[in-house]
Amino acid sequence: MDSSPLILLAAGGTGGHLFPAEALGVELIKRGLRVRLATDARALRYSGLFSKDMIDVVPSETVRGRSPWSLATTGIKLVAGTAVAFNLIRRLKPAAVVGFGGYPTLPPLMAARLLGVPGVIHDANAVLGRANRFLSRHVSAIATSLPGVLDRDPRLSEKTVTVGTPMRPAILGAAAINYVPPDTTGAFRLLVVGGSQGARVMSDIVPSAIERLEPALWRRLILTQQVRDEDMTRVRAVYDRLKINAELAPFFTDLPARLASNHLVVSRSGAGTVAELGAIGRPSILVPLPGSIDQDQFANAGVLAKAKGALRIAQADFTSDRLAAEISALAAEPAHLAAMAANARTVGRLDAAERLADLVVKVAGI
CATH class of the missing domain: 3.40.50.2000 (Glycogen Phosphorylase B;)
Known part of the structure; x- marks a missing residue:
């Protein structure tokens, strides 16, 4: 023994x-x-x-x-x-x-x-x-x-x-992949996740936000979104109608690799997510889970926001119009995305x- x-x-x-x-x-x-x-x-x-x-x-x-x-x-x-x-x-x-x-x-x-x-x-x-x-x-x-x-x-x-x-080793491996900002006419990779249980707000807000983007951005968009089973049909219907290149699933087992391969992440701000975004160095739009006694997710998102590696949007302000405006602005400014990625990396250990x-x-x- x-x-x-x-x-x-x-x-x-x-x-x-x-x-x-x-x-x-x-x-x-x-x-x-x-x-x-x-x-x-x-x-x-x-x-x-x-x-x-x-x-x-x-x-x-x-x-x-x-x-x-x-x-x-x-x-x-x-x-x-x-x-x-x-x-x-x-x-x-x-x-x-x-x-x-x-x-x-x-x-x-x-x-x-x-x-x-x-x-x-x-x-x-x-x-x-x-x-x-x-x-x-x-x-x-x-x-x-x-x-x-x-x-x-x-x-x-x-x-x-x-x-x-x-x-974990998968995150350390992803952290070795340098961030390459998108070309203003090339593919724009967007990852939307909502934590281990998914987040209904992402299914409620993101599809209509995508619908508000300029059609030129629809053609560039490669979207990966975590969607709960009960929301899958309605979310997929929007993206199919818009002819969006979208991969939808209730859960992604290879999330570290997906974090590394995308240009922008929209997510809740659980401690693990914030730490992984910092370790890998990826720009993000963070929507803290509301209603918790300690407001821990709001504080977590604030760490990346203070470092200028993320945008923090309270759920009350997380509307389709607001999200569409932020995505459009960031997609048009590769240098800003690159700076956010570098700033996020300063938070990681x-x-x-x-x-x-x-x-x-x-x-x-x-």
């Missing part, structure tokens, strides 16, 4: 949490360490570094409401998950537990605290998430993707290190996995 130290990674079962965990796992394995993943059942569909024999499913629940019944149900499930995680950690004896946010990280990190195992959390957002905010006082170290996240809390800032967002691995090894005392 391999006796090298084990690092237990804890992450929610979505790409925004799993991909940084995968990137760190790759780096830790390079250093001769073993890794396992504690997560929720959604991750069993995941097909990256963690094979099913490397995954431990730990029960968890997200806070979905403020009613006493909802809070009690969530609390019971999290306590049950902590008991499962307690037995798991006692059996595996990891040198450290590293969490990547989301409520599924709560049971493993709390069990680690109870057993005296060092804990580290990583947060990719410009605003600390609720689960990580709760865990922040119970771990040995906090890693953030962006600077200044905890500057206003001296008790936490002294154990906080800015490392960036660890990038390609060595984040190495930096986070250094922190984990230090905390674990390996």
Whole structure:
């Protein structure tokens, strides 16, 4: 049996949490360490570094409401998950537990605290998430993707290190591809994505925005759009009528390569998306998800917007007329797109996995 130290990674079962965990796992394995993943059942569909024999499913629940019944149900499930995680950690004896946010990280990190195992959390957002905010006082170290996240809390800032967002190998490969701006008469490649679950607003706004473009731009346009199954028929009908060269799908497994091959990206501004746009260096129009308590996507988009690598448009202002105007203006100014790509690249950190691995090894005392 391999006796090298084990690092237990804890992450929610979505790409925004799993991909940084995968990137760190790759780096830790390079250093001769073993890794396992504690997560929720959604991750069993995941097909990256963690094979099913490397995954431990730990029960968890997200806070979905403020009613006493909802809070009690969530609390019971999290306590049950902590008991499962307690037995798991006692059996595996990891040198450290590293969490990547989301409520599924709560049971493993709390069990680690109870057993005296060092804990580290990583947060990719410009605003600390609720689960990580709760865990922040119970771990040995906090890693953030962006600077200044905890500057206003001296008790936490002294154990906080800015490392960036660890990038999986596919993103690092895409980052090696230089941005080539479009010719004003040649093909214009536009990528529209809406996060892991898609975004209905993209199906509502983008087709009618495309319809408002000049016909000359229709002929240049090569459009790739993530469209949910329930919206597919109506979106495809618009593009077929306009004779747009469009590829539509509910999900793209090769998204890093698609990010690299397009001239402009229209997207939500989840932490992973913003980090990947920065790492690869691509211009974007970002539409933050509205209504979240922490307004994390608005803050994330602000990082790229401040660097002049993206346009941030609040969903209330994200109209077909506004989007058509922005696309038309950018398509006519290749030099502006090239400058946005270069500015976005200044936000990216390609060595984040190495930096986070250094922190984990230090905390674990390996």
